[in-house]
Amino acid sequence: MDSHVRRLPAPYLERSKAMEPNRFGDITAFVSAVKTGSFTAAATTLGLTRSAVGKSVARLEARLGARLLNRTTRKLSPTDEGLVVYERWSQILEDLEEVDATMAQRRGKPTGTLRLTAPLSFGQRHILPVLNAYVKKWPDIQADVWFTDRFVDLIEEGIDVAVRIGGIKDDSRILSRTIGGQQFVTCASPDYLAQKGVPSNPADLRDHETLFFLSGQRPMSWRFQEEGRVEFFEGPGRVNIDSSEALREAALSGFGLIHLPTYITGSDLKRGDLVEVLERYRPPSDPIRLIYPSRRHLSPRTRAFIDELVQLWKSGVPWEGSM
Secondary structure (H helix, E strand, O other), X not given: OHHHOOOOOHHHHHXXXXXXXXXXXHHHHHHHHHHHOOHHHHHHHHOOXXXXXXXXXXXXXXXXXXXXXXXXXXXXXXXXXXXXHHHHHHHHXXXXXXXXXXXXXXXXXXXXXXXXXXOHHHHHHHHHHHXXXXXXXXXXXXXXXXXXXXXXXXXXXXXXXXXXXXXXXXXXXXXXXXXEEEOEEXXXXXXXXXXXXOOOOHHHHHHOOEEEEEEOOEEOOEEEEEOOEEEEEOOOOOEXXXXXXXXXHHHHOOOOEEEEEHHHHHHHHHHOOOEEEOHHXXXXXXXXXXXXXXXXXXXXXXXXXXXXXXXXXXXXXXXXXXX
């Protein structure tokens, strides 16, 4: 029987070998390792073990006969050959994602995993309800969510959509959509104000107990505005805390004055549990935006999430007691 078996030409065999079943998995692992700078971070992103990512890269290097990564104890970096294939393979993977997105759009429903990030308190209070409605409407969707106050690079970390408050960097790779504004107010409990008095201008704050939010181990300045001039109060704070929720609780307990957005304190202000001071010195509001990578076609899962948020907030962004 062997004499009747037709042998495939060598070039065909080489092409077949190149398209082994795990080839795209290996490429995905390599691209993720370059983006994140480590096998461990790539493994976390892909839901694999560090060893699996390392073996994928080793298989690619053996197949190509070239070292693709410089490995140190601290970080990975691509070699010259690695940089060449990284650029090509990144584009191939993006094209494949686009095909998936196009087909999902044709099917009329989003699929896959939405990767989302938002500031900690804002995300917990106002993005979770949107996410809850979103995943209930689309049962084939999964979501990976990061509620964090650290800066997240959408492109480097493969995020589909993020909520950003304040200014954003000019980046041609990123699109943005303003969804509302963040209004800071200065406030304290009625008991505290009864004991310490009510400040009439920002300079009076030096005679008060002030509680500051810690960002990156540094207290955030309080911003005020009068007749078009912006003024800052730098403290020092009597208490500095790296949690806006804890600051709110401290103010409710009578510790002192806080300077936080109304999406955190709005309900307390409406009930009278906190009282705003220095209202005439309120700073301008900061824009709150949705940002997402500017691919040629927005993925159905990202578009569906944005549509869900806009629909739920069509009567206004749900600040807790929009002031």
